[in-house]
Structure formats: C-alpha cells, structure tokens
Amino acid sequence: MRLFAFLVIFLSGHAWAVTDIEQGKALYISPGKGGCATCHGQTGNEPIMAMYPKIGGQNELYLYNQMVDFKNKKRRNGLFIPMEVAMISYSDNEIRLIAKYLSTNGLSTNGLSTGE
Numbered sequence: 001m002r003l004f005a006f007l008v009i010f011l012s013g014h015a016w017a018v019t020d021i022e023q024g025k026a027l028y029i030s031p032g033k034g035g036c037a038t039c040h041g042q043t044g045n046e047p048i049m050a051m052y053p054k055i056g057g058q059n060e061l062y063l064y065n066q067m068v069d070f071k072n073k074k075r076r077n078g079l080f081i082p083m084e085v086a087m088i089s090y091s092d093n094e095i096r097l098i099a100k101y102l103s104t105n106g107l108s109t110n111g112l113s114t115g116e
C-alpha cells in the first residue's frame with residue numbers, strides 16, 4: 001500500500017513536470033507572441049544571426065533572471081532592444097515555464113542541439 005502511494009505521488013509529480021516543459025515549449029514556439037523561435041531557433045540553439053546567443057541548455061535560473069531583467073528594463077546591454085519588446089507580453093510564471101523548457105535543450109559535444 002505504501003509503495004502504491006509512493007508510485008502515485010512519483011508518477012503524478014513526473015506528469016506535472018512534463019506538462020510544465022510542454023507549456024514552456026508552446027509559449028516559446030508561439031509565433032504570435034514574442035517570436036522567440038524566429039530569432040533563437042526551434043530549440044534556442046539555432047540563432048538566425050551569429051551575434052545572437054544560443055540559449056538552449058542554459059541553466060533555468062539564469063534564463064529566468066535574464067528574461068525578467070529584460071522585461072523590467074534592468075538589462076540594457078548589447079542588443080537588448082528586441083528582447084525588451086519580446087518579453088513584454090509574458091507573465092513571470094510564463095517566463096518560468098519558458099526557462100524550464102529551454103534549460104532541457106542541451107548541446108551535444110559537437111555543438112549541435114540535442115533538443116527536438
């Protein structure tokens with residue numbers, strides 16, 4: 001019985017985690033909103049210009065903090081303007097989900113994306 005309860009908690013916890021990542025992916029890919037994939041590529045690792053950063057596989061808290069800082073006009077270095085505009089329509093919780101999704105898209109040792 002105890003094992004059963006453990007399994008239920010474990011499996012449902014796992015299902016929630018997948019849902020977070022799927023939600024984050026949908027927000028990231030969504031063409032109408034921030035247009036993230038247009039500039040950073042489908043997994044965050046195929047930037048359309050060499051000077052744009054690769055963001056897939058970066059750690060979640062770092063990604064979250066950068067996006068919130070762009071949104072709140074606290075990070076204004078380099079090419080910040082497209083990012084300030086892109087983040088306007090996202091809530092902090094949506095940004096958390098995007099950060100979670102992007103952090104799961106690693107780079108392989110040859111620098112090619114391992115994400116979908």
Ligand code: HEC
Pocket residue numbers: 028034035036037038039040051052053054055063066067077078079080082083086087098
């Ligand atoms: C028009 C192109 C463009 C769009 C659209 C765009 N970005 Fe960016 N993004 C950039 C550029 C350029 C930078 C580098 C900014 C700088 O020089 O500081 C950047 C930086 C970032 C960073 C910080 C990377 C780091 O290493 O600090 C994150 C995270 C990020 N973008 C996520 C997103 C997300 C999520 C979206 C969609 C909501 C998005 N971007 C939409 C061009 C874009």
